[in-house]
Amino acid sequence: MPLEIDTEKEFDLEDLQYDFEDSMETDRWDDAPAEIKELFHHLEWNIIDGEHTETTGFIEEALKATVTARTLIAGPMATGIAEVGRRFKMDEYFLPEVMMSAKCMHEALALLKPLIIAEKSEEVGTVVVGTVQGDLHDIGKKIVAMMMEAAGFTVHDLGVTVPPEKFIEAIREHKPQIVGFSALLTTTMNMQWETLKVIAAEGLREDLKVFVGGAPISQAWCDKIGADAYAMDALVAVEKAKACVTQHHNMKGGDPALHAAMLEIDRVREEAKSEQAKTEAEAATG
Amino acid sequence: MAAIVGRAIPPERKRTLDALSLREPDKVPIGLWGTVEGYQNLRAGLGMGYNKDFKNYRTGSTTWTTDVAFEVDLAEKLGVDFVRVSIGPAGGSPGFRELQMDEIPVPLQVPTPPDDAEINVDEWGVIRKWTPHENGGYYEMIGYPLFEATSAPLEEGLKILDEYPWPDPWDEAGWQDSPVPGMSLREYCRYVKEETPFALMGQGGRGGLFEQAKYMVGYAKIFSDFIESPEFLDAMLIKLTDLEIEYNKAFLDQCGEYVDWLRLSPEDLASEKTAFLSLDMFDKQLIPHYMRATQEIKKYYKTKNPEGKIQFHSCGAIPEPFMRGLISCGVDGYDSLPPKVARHSNPSAKKRQLGKEMFFYGGIDVQETLPWGTTDDVRKEVRQRIWEMGHGGGYLLSSSHRLEHDVPIENTLAMIEEAREYGTYPLPEQPPEGADTGEGYEPWDPNPRKKRRKPKPAAE
Numbered sequence: 001m002p003l004e005i006d007t008e009k010e011f012d013l014e015d016l017q018y019d020f021e022d023s024m025e026t027d028r029w030d031d032a033p034a035e036i037k038e039l040f041h042h043l044e045w046n047i048i049d050g051e052h053t054e055t056t057g058f059i060e061e062a063l064k065a066t067v068t069a070r071t072l073i074a075g076p077m078a079t080g081i082a083e084v085g086r087r088f089k090m091d092e093y094f095l096p097e098v099m100m101s102a103k104c105m106h107e108a109l110a111l112l113k114p115l116i117i118a119e120k121s122e123e124v125g126t127v128v129v130g131t132v133q134g135d136l137h138d139i140g141k142k143i144v145a146m147m148m149e150a151a152g153f154t155v156h157d158l159g160v161t162v163p164p165e166k167f168i169e170a171i172r173e174h175k176p177q178i179v180g181f182s183a184l185l186t187t188t189m190n191m192q193w194e195t196l197k198v199i200a201a202e203g204l205r206e207d208l209k210v211f212v213g214g215a216p217i218s219q220a221w222c223d224k225i226g227a228d229a230y231a232m233d234a235l236v237a238v239e240k241a242k243a244c245v246t247q248h249h250n251m252k253g254g255d256p257a258l259h260a261a262m263l264e265i266d267r268v269r270e271e272a273k274s275e276q277a278k279t280e281a282e283a284a285t286g
Numbered sequence: 287m288a289a290i291v292g293r294a295i296p297p298e299r300k301r302t303l304d305a306l307s308l309r310e311p312d313k314v315p316i317g318l319w320g321t322v323e324g325y326q327n328l329r330a331g332l333g334m335g336y337n338k339d340f341k342n343y344r345t346g347s348t349t350w351t352t353d354v355a356f357e358v359d360l361a362e363k364l365g366v367d368f369v370r371v372s373i374g375p376a377g378g379s380p381g382f383r384e385l386q387m388d389e390i391p392v393p394l395q396v397p398t399p400p401d402d403a404e405i406n407v408d409e410w411g412v413i414r415k416w417t418p419h420e421n422g423g424y425y426e427m428i429g430y431p432l433f434e435a436t437s438a439p440l441e442e443g444l445k446i447l448d449e450y451p452w453p454d455p456w457d458e459a460g461w462q463d464s465p466v467p468g469m470s471l472r473e474y475c476r477y478v479k480e481e482t483p484f485a486l487m488g489q490g491g492r493g494g495l496f497e498q499a500k501y502m503v504g505y506a507k508i509f510s511d512f513i514e515s516p517e518f519l520d521a522m523l524i525k526l527t528d529l530e531i532e533y534n535k536a537f538l539d540q541c542g543e544y545v546d547w548l549r550l551s552p553e554d555l556a557s558e559k560t561a562f563l564s565l566d567m568f569d570k571q572l573i574p575h576y577m578r579a580t581q582e583i584k585k586y587y588k589t590k591n592p593e594g595k596i597q598f599h600s601c602g603a604i605p606e607p608f609m610r611g612l613i614s615c616g617v618d619g620y621d622s623l624p625p626k627v628a629r630h631s632n633p634s635a636k637k638r639q640l641g642k643e644m645f646f647y648g649g650i651d652v653q654e655t656l657p658w659g660t661t662d663d664v665r666k667e668v669r670q671r672i673w674e675m676g677h678g679g680g681y682l683l684s685s686s687h688r689l690e691h692d693v694p695i696e697n698t699l700a701m702i703e704e705a706r707e708y709g710t711y712p713l714p715e716q717p718p719e720g721a722d723t724g725e726g727y728e729p730w731d732p733n734p735r736k737k738r739r740k741p742k743p744a745a746e
Contacts, residue, residue, distance in 0.1 A: 050513070090734050091560050091730070091731065091734050092734050094560070094561065094562060094563050094564045094567070095509040095562050095563065096509045096510060096512040096513050096563060096564075096567065097513070097564075098509075099506075099509045099510040099513075100510055100513055100514070103510065136506075161396075
């Protein structure tokens with residue numbers, strides 16, 4: 001019997017059942033000026049509705065209003081595509097609708113990519129990312145790559161269905177501190193493990209911090225295959241990557257202490273989140 | 287084998303026909319199908335000779351499917367009840383040929399393959415790379431002939447469709463050979479019907495409607511085409527429906543009177559979670575084509591075999607309303623009944639919802655139980671499935687997809703043995719261990735948004 005893996009990743013049903021339309025009425029983009037807020041809502045809904053011929057128009061408009069590429073990606077684009085994911089999970093959306101939203105994302109990201117590179121503040125490190133062999137999913141990995149780029153990393157995106165040899169080649173060529181494997185299918189997630197094994201066999205493991213991500217991926221899977229970090233979204237990926245190259249740069253890849261440090265980031269985040277929820281609840285009742 | 291013409295209908299065929307007609311047979315009928323490797327594996331394990339040349343097999347419908355119908359000698363050895371026949375001749379279906387790299391007519395959707403890659407084009411113009419693995423191989427799609435046509439201005443796209451070199455359904459090359467060397471398709475079907483006890487399922491199509499449309503434009507594109515290029519998609523589906531009808535008519539002309547039931551070209555409509563399309567899109571954009579194909583083929587089939595039934599294939603979890611749509615088109619049965627899908631569409635749910643209207647074929651899991659389970663696991667699943675599906679007839683037991691090379695022969699034999707023992711009517715009233723009795727079942731919800739869930743937080 002091959003691997004026993006938990007392919008049914010847990011998700012928060014409450015979150016999924018949250019009615020997105022209601023959130024239109026809340027101040028999601030609280031600190032933004034009114035016209036920017038409206039623009040963000042338009043962009044978000046453009047992605048949800050999959051009207052990809054109009055996407056670049058909204059992006060251009062936002063950029064004219066001096067919104068940074070980074071804010072757009074982490075803001076309305078991320079919330080828009082997350083809502084598409086929620087609808088897909090709940091059988092409100094099917095593949096045609098999802099493909100249309102994916103087109104919006106691709107068009108927006110193509111426009112934003114050069115800006116992200118230009119927005120890059122400092123040089124913090126080098127990252128190689130790719131979707132593992134056999135898997136054609138692109139968007140999630142692209143977002144991670146661009147958010148890392150914006151955070152100051154030099155990112156080499158190897159694309160989709162990347163065979164282990166291509167990762168090895170890129171690691172030898174670019175000497176990254178971090179390599180990230182994306183996998184969006186239960187049938188391809190095992191390729192993260194296989195790729196990691198090949199990297200170890202080539203003697204490259206110790207010099208690398210290995211990140212894994214994708215819909216079926218979990219912390220348990222990360223632990224099982226011996227990767228250094230699992231990131232549930234692009235922002236966490238950036239945070240952990242930054243920690244790796246700044247605070248934990250002297251730790252070797254595969255080191256349990258490094259792994260613990262990564263988990264600590266999740267814990268701190270969780271704590272902050274529940275702290276915030278508590279404050280909000282208090283404010284609501286009080 | 288002695289000729290049985292003029293005698294009573296043999297029990298193997300009788301129980302199959304009973305099950306197809308939703309009558310309780312004496313035993314649940316059993317049949318098998320497999321990939322070439324799975325088939326070779328099984329024959330080798332049974333000490334039977336087999337053709338070692340992977341590519342020299344008569345296959346499902348077209349060369350690339352690499353699936354084989356189990357022949358009569360194997361069916362006899364295994365003691366099953368029905369066999370299958372289709373129109374993929376050994377050595378390649380007509381029009382399937384190897385291409386040189388510089389001959390490839392369409393842009394590829396994958397990185398350029400290495401120079402020594404074996405590239406083929408199938409009879410529809412889809413570019414396929416021979417992708418070997420340790421036990422054989424498969425033909426991976428790498429280029430789609432109408433990928434660009436769907437995005438062209440409509441008139442241009444329609445012109446491309448019109449001028450496209452579609453395959454010829456009446457090409458006689460599809461009927462020249464059969465699983466028995468030296469026999470034509472027609473002779474073989476006559477032989478099965480008149481000189482063997484087995485029932486015979488036929489498959490006359492080579493592509494399908496939605497399925498072939500996916501291959502013509504590629505998976506990445508077909509789904510957005512439902513929204514972005516509905517006119518082009520509709521025109522393409524009309525053409526593919528014409529071809530499916532013609533292919534089946536040509537096949538039925540050869541052997542319609544010998545074939546006990548007909549399987550339409552496979553149409554995958556669902557993932558393991560749910561349908562690929564919303565019910566609304568399915569009803570508006572696919573059902574009209576399924577309706578025409580099924581009605582025309584059925585009408586023609588009835589002139590050859592008035593009792594003939596039509597079976598529809600899809601993998602995945604197709605929710606009940608979609609199945610009802612297919613039944614309204616004239617579909618009589620459904621395969622391959624994968625058991626490990628979302629519960630709203632698992633075998634037990636299908637039987638409870640649709641068991642009075644259609645027969646079911648398949649059901650024994652090829653994703654885990656058959657390849658990786660023990661013989662006890664297999665026997666347990668066979669009991670569950672027969673209990674869930676068999677009451678009132680209408681169940682033909684088979685693997686839930688092709689048997690592959692990783693299925694141990696003892697598991698295949700355990701499946702057949704247990705089906706024979708447990709599947710003898712009358713079936714037990716009490717469910718066996720692990721059977722899905724329908725308790726706590728929730729049907730698929732076509733309108734999830736109607737259910738308003740979390741109340742809005744109270745205003746401050």
